Amino acid sequence: MAALLALLTPVATIALVGAPTTSWAAPYVPQPSNRQVLNFDTNWLFAGDVPAGNGQAVGLSEAAFVPVTLPYFRTHPHKGFPRGDFEVPASWYRRHFALPSGYSGRRVLMEFQGVAKAAQVYVNGTLAGQHNGAYTSFTVDVTPYVTVGGADNVVAVKVDSMTRNDLPPEGGAVDYFVWGGIVRDVNMIVADPLHTDWTFVTTPSVSASSATVNARTSVRNDSGASKSVTVVTSVVDTGGNVVATGTGTQTIAANSAFEFNYNTSAIADPHRWDVDDPYLYTVYTQVRDGSTWVDEHRTRIGVRTVAFNATDGKFYLNGTAVKLRGLDRHESYPFIGRAAPNRLQAKDADILKYELGTNLVRTSHYPQDPEFLDRADEIGLLVFEEIPGWQHIGDTAWQDVAVENVREMVTRDRNHPSIIMWGVRINESGDNHNFYTRTNALAHQLDPSRPTGGVRNFTGSEKLEDVYTFNDFSGGSIAPTVLPWLVTESVGHTDPDRSNDPEQVLTHTMLTHLNVQNQAASRTNVAGALGWAAFDYNTTFDTESCIDSTCYHGVSDIFRIAKPAASAFTSQRDPAKYGAFVQIAHDWAQGSSTTVYVAGNCQQVELFANGVSKGRISPNAYTSLPHPFFQFDNVTWAAGSLRADCWIGGAIAATDTQYTPGAPVKLSLAADDASLKADGGDMTRVVVKALDANNQVVPTSNAAVTFSVTGPGAVVGSSPLVLEGGVGAVYVKTALGQTGTIAATAASPGLASATASVTAAAFTDPIVPVSGAYTFGFPVDVNDRVTGTGQNQFNYAGTGWQNGGDANAFSKDNSWSGTANDTATLAFTGTRVVLYGILDTTHGQAAVSVDGGTEQTVSFTGTRRANTALWSSATLAQGGHTLRVRVVGNGPVALDRATVLAAAPTVVSAPVAASPDVIPQSRYSVRYVDSQDFNGDGQTLSGPAISAFDGSTKTFWHTRWSTGIDPLPHELQLDLGASYPVAGFTYLPRQDSANGRIGQYEFYVSADGSNWGSAAATGTLANSTAAQTVSFTARSGRYVRLRVLSSSDGQYASIADLKIRTSGVSTTTVDDRATGTGQNQFNYTGTWQSCTNCGADLYSGTNSWSNTANSQFTVAFTGTQIRLYGVRDPRHGIAMVSIDGGAETAVDFYSSARQGNLLVWTSPVLTAGSHTLRVRVTATASPSATDTFVVADRVDITG
Incomplete structure (x- = not known):
């Protein structure tokens, strides 16, 4: 998570003397701190628009909102969709929250890591802050607008996702989607009025024996009184030992800020951060108010030096020349745009480093997610980060926003050791001396420790920055005209390829990338070269290389599945550090070239054609590379196989086999991750491939694959998904608070299906408390073509219903009728249902009702738009319901889907017994x-x-x-x-x-x-x-x-x-049949039954049960903890458990086999004194349960 961002209050600055330069080896000792960073991603409500435009209103009806976990925006097909689907003048996000009384007197701040493209933040109906720009973070101090003590607060964020010609990168043509919505994490920071605003830590002098650390810290005093402040900076190694420290003191006036600036003691024998050894120190900044510790802030740093040499043109890391080899990355994903959870952001960094073998990534063409940068720090991936822009420079006001983007980017990210250079020029724009003098100077002012660059695509451009960064699509033929010189784009734009292109096209793109990298390697005065791009991406353009809303410029496809061109980069990995690699770049099919290229980081490769050796050779192609290619000529095709053996150190280190492609016979399905967080937003990529009898991808397969899922999750993506080059992918996403196994199955006619499973694990992050009445569950989408008479199936009645395709509809289909009194019903279990349809100027009206209640008229008339929410029910009692849609008859009614919302608070299904004598x-x-x-x-x-x-x-x-x-x-x-x-x-x-x-x-x-x-x-x-x-x-x-x-x-x-x-510690056990209204007695209300001598597996042979909604029991007790024991059984359901009238926790009494006298829930450790346990029956079944019983056996009370 990113640290607190700077607020816009003037800051006084003074240089202070640090502590004496001594060596430190004592463990770091944390001090009390009033700072809390809370996850603010869960339990939001989203609506595409609010007709009255008053989405900030406290008492607003939220019937049309759906529950979401951030980041979130509308999903879409991975290609072939209109730009207008994401250009919305107003989307609204609402979150209800409660703040405990202990937050009284604290500052409450909301940190938004990215909202596209402009945001207004309202708290309890009042505008608290706003921000323009789709890519930089911002923080809003909401202290004046919130109420503590458990009251319901609501934050409403209005997001403008229209084309904004006043904001970079827009104003001219842009070849990528900026997307829209809240596309990154949101955090709540609760801090003392006296707190660290930001820290900036540099290492001005680094050697093998010593490193000097400079710490700049802005401390805010938001109290109404002057404060005597002490700041202690501690640099701590991974063993928890303090290796350097510094201290500053200052009196800070009320409602002002002060910047401390001092050197700490030197780090002796520093462990330097490097691409192959990315060692990170943690810097703790502690703030003391007089004699009381009030704040602790932490950030990670790497001790290293970076430099581009203007004489020899080389890049140096820690004094050692490193040839830069990399790719450009768009923060853009299929189906979800930029609204990708942290797991996917970090996975991209891993792919770039470990799968593609790069040492540098350019964040084209904007600052990217903090999680991506955090992961780059952790794995040693160098980063060139740049401001938003694409060719166009706007007017003075537009330029002012761009300058502010520089400020926000550098201030947020300057502690990342992975970042080696700031991009302060609009990508591929013309020269503008005054504008770029401003951006360059500001970057140097905010961070004197890094060089600047500015990407252009023409020679002779004015060089104001430190490094001449140049997009070269000549195939590597342009020699440097000024030093330092870094090639920042190449190949992909002029030599695109698709996964299903012929072998000749795919090979040509690969060889062109190789030529550029080879040219850069051969020129000692070129710092390095980046290829355009890492991944295919969605675009607003329609050109020869960008069709169906997709630019095919990546060495990997939009799903992050490698094309042959990727081997030009992967093969350059050091085998001693990252493993041996060998790959045949050839289809071995009839009509294939007689020249076979083999990529590998091998000393030699031996090639076998149908078992016959074609020789063992040393690398002989593109020989300036660290690991040149292997070129075998005059290899005549015959059906069978090619095998390449990679020899290192006199032994075979890796092998690759390419068979003549056969017909597809089966699917494979593989998930990137084995476990996800049950936060309702975490997801993992699931890759599907069409395989032949040799378990090899069939590159000509365009099978249509449908996906289904069981367990507490959903598939995000197109179903059916048409494979390209025999491959594709979707995402599996968790449900909020629901743990267990999620199994996704891929099927296609004529092919054996495949299943992949992931585990949804408990979500344990500290979250912003939800107001009691506003916890929502995971939405389940039901497509209009899912038909039948069961749960979550559309049941059509009448003579007029038809169905057909619509490229913009949910799952690309819809069902319609214009015949009066034709109906469609949907049986579901949940708390709300939202109806989606297709608007059109020729469409009519429907009468919609739930459970036979009053019909409401819903219009399907309007400018054509698919997958549009047209109606929502009110909040319903949890349980079974039936939606009914009746055609009025004044025009067709077109149904697209329904979204069922089920109340799904965190369900406790397997608590760990908390022994009364264990310190928490x-x-x-x-x-x-x-x-x-x-x-x-x-x-x-x-x-x-x-x-x-x-x-x-x-x-x-x-x-x-x-x-x-x-x-x-x-x-x-x-x-x-x-x-x-x-x-x-x-x-x-x-x-x-x-x-x-x-x-x-x-x-x-x-x-x-x-x-x-x-x-x-x-x-x-x-x-x-x-x-x-x-x-x-x-x-x-x-x-x-x-x-x-x-x-x-x-x-x-x-x-x-x-x-x-x-x-x-003493423990008192109370049996379920010890009844009454006093202390240590079960007090039952509602409909309950009980029995004695009911089984040896029960405590005292008794238990008590109910399956009647809102029946309950309470136990009044005096102590510090209570543990609830019950009976789990295949017929049992869910209860809501609470202490002292607080928030309820859902407890699952289901088990596939009966278990009596079983611990089902443990309270937190309580303040010593009187308390009351309350257990309420919900009459809700677990997913596999056959009934909804809740069965009590005993409680244990800790005194």
Whole structure:
């Protein structure tokens, strides 16, 4: 998540002296902070427009809104759609939220990472802020407009997505979609009135032995009084140790800001950030108000130097020349435009680095998502970031916005070590001396540590920037005319290709990219070259290379599936660092060329044609490249196969086989990710391929593939999807608060189907609290051609119904009738239904109702527009309902789809038992660890010390192994957050391996974290996967220390889960049949039944049950926690559980097999005193349940 952005208040600046230059090795100690960063992406409502134009009104009817998770905008086909679908003068996003009383006196800010193209932000009906520009972030201080104490607040964002000729990049022709909507994350930042506004950390002097760190920090005092302020900057390594620190003090006047500027102590022997070793430090900025700590802000930095040399033309990273090799990237995705979740943003960076083998990406032609840049920092992908624009320079006001874009871009992103240069010129524009003098000077003022560049497409252009960045579509023939010189685009625009193009076209594009890269490699005074582009992208243009709303300029298609041209880049990876690679660039089909090119980072390649060797050769084509190609001539085709063996170091390191393509016989389906977050917006790409009998893609297949899904998710994309080059992709998206397995199936006539599954895991980010009445579930779209008499099926009655295609309709089809009293009904389970149809000037009206109620007239008349929301029901009781659409008869009625909304709060289906004597892990923090590894599997935090107490048994702390091995003994110190009588610990070893299982140990308890005294416990833990509890006589303290003296493998230590136990806690059990209105009694209201001697699996042999909506029971108790035990069964449903009238949590009592006396829900740790548990029956079934019973067995109360 991006840090707080600068507010537009003048800031005083002073240079302060930093701390003495000494070496630091002590663990970083966090101090109290009033700052919270909350996820603000979930539980929004969206509407394309509000007819009255008053979408900000507090009491607005939200019947026409649908629930969404951000980022979100309208979906669309991946090609062949009109521009007008996304140019909307007003889209509205609304979010209800409640702020606790504890936020009183704090500043409340909303950070929008990207809204296209202009936004107005209203809070409780009042305009709180606005922003112009589709690509830069902005923050709105909403403190004056919100109410704390649990009241309902509503934020409404009006988004203008029309063509905006007053805003870059528009004003002239633009060959890409700017898209629209809230297209990136939204965060809420709650902070003390005295808080860090921004930090800017640089390393002015770096060597192998020392690095100087300069820290600039803007601190705001939004209180009404002058403050005596101390700022402490700590640079912390990945082991949690402070390696440099600096301090500044200043009195800051009321309602003003002050910029601290000082050098910290030097970092001794700095671990420098590099493309192959992207080491990151964390900078913590702590703010003290007098003697009270009030704020902690953090950012990541890399210690490195970057320079373009004007004499030799080379680019230097940490003093070493690096030839830049890269691609340009559009932030544009099929089906969803720019509204891509963080997972997809980070995946693009991974594709560029690991699949395409680049070391540089240009963010063409605008600043891109912070998550993409964060991932670039993490993996060592260099970035050239530029301001929005495409060829056109507007008037003075337009230029002022562009200058502001420079300010916003640099201020937001200048702490990213991956960024090596700022682009301060409008892409491919003409010279404009005054304008570009302003942009260049501002970038240098805001960030003196980086060079600037400005992309042009003609020689002789005035060079105001530090680097001459040039789009060269000559095939690499233009020699530098000024230094430094970087080729920023090449090939794709003039040599496009599609995945289903003939071999000759695909090979030509590949060879042209190779020629450009080879020319750049051969010229020592060229810093490098980028190809246009990484991926095909949607466009507003209709040209020879851009058709069906798609520019085919990428080395990968719009789904990020590589074309042959990608091998020109992938083959340049270092095999020692990124693995061996070999790929045959040939179809091996009748009519194929007799010249066979093989891409690879091999020392030699041996080619076999139908088992006969054509020789083992060294690279012989494009030989200036680090890894030239292999060209085999006079290879005559005969049906069969080609095989290329990649030889490195005298052994075969990789092999590729290309068969003569056969007929498609089956589909394959593969998801990028195994697990997603159940936040309603997370999604992963699912790639579908048509394969022949050799499991090889059939490049001529254009099979139409339909997708279906089971489980708590949905497919986002076209269904059917017509494959190009035998490949395609859709996305699988989660449902808000619904966990489980999502299984997507791809089918096509005549081909064997395929299924891919992903897990929707619990969403645990801290979110902005939702006002109680405004939690909405996941929308389910029902296409008009999904017919039948069951749930979520359209049932048509009457003689006039017809159906047919419409390219702009949902799933490209619709159903219509003009015959009076023809009907369409839809049975569904949910809380609301929205009807979508097709407007047309020839269309008439329908009468719409729910459950036989009053009909409402809905007009289908208007300028033709498909997939348009025409009517919504009111909010309904959760349960079964029937929508009915009746044709009036004054013109055709065309149905497109219905969206069913089901109330779906977070469902607890498998709670972890919280032992009454366990100190909550949420209170732990790492105080010190001697060794930890950060090279996990990419899906889980496997290595960092925090994984020892993150609540997951799949993640684990592991001492360093990927970049060296630290010897025993190992040590982990935890801060428990407060003092407890510590009486033991429970240790769960790593579950997937025996590595690091702890043997001999010592365990200590301390009041101050310094004086440890003698060990509270010593011993040897068993070498097994079982959890092991160690108990000892209680010692009072806040800090604990585990020393590992030996382990199962003699060098590592690991912990999957560590719980610290306390003493002096009592537990009271109350049976479900202990009834009444007093303390520790079940008080039932509504319709309940019970039985005794009902089974040995029940507590005391009793239980109580109901399936009547809103029947409930309460238990009044005195204590600090309560645990609910019930019965799970195939017939059981969902209950809503709450404490003291607070927010309800949905608890699932379903199980495929009966389980009695089972823990189903655990309250949070409560303030000691009187409380009331409330359990309410919803009469809602789980997806697989056959009934809706809720069954109580007992409660355990912790005193």
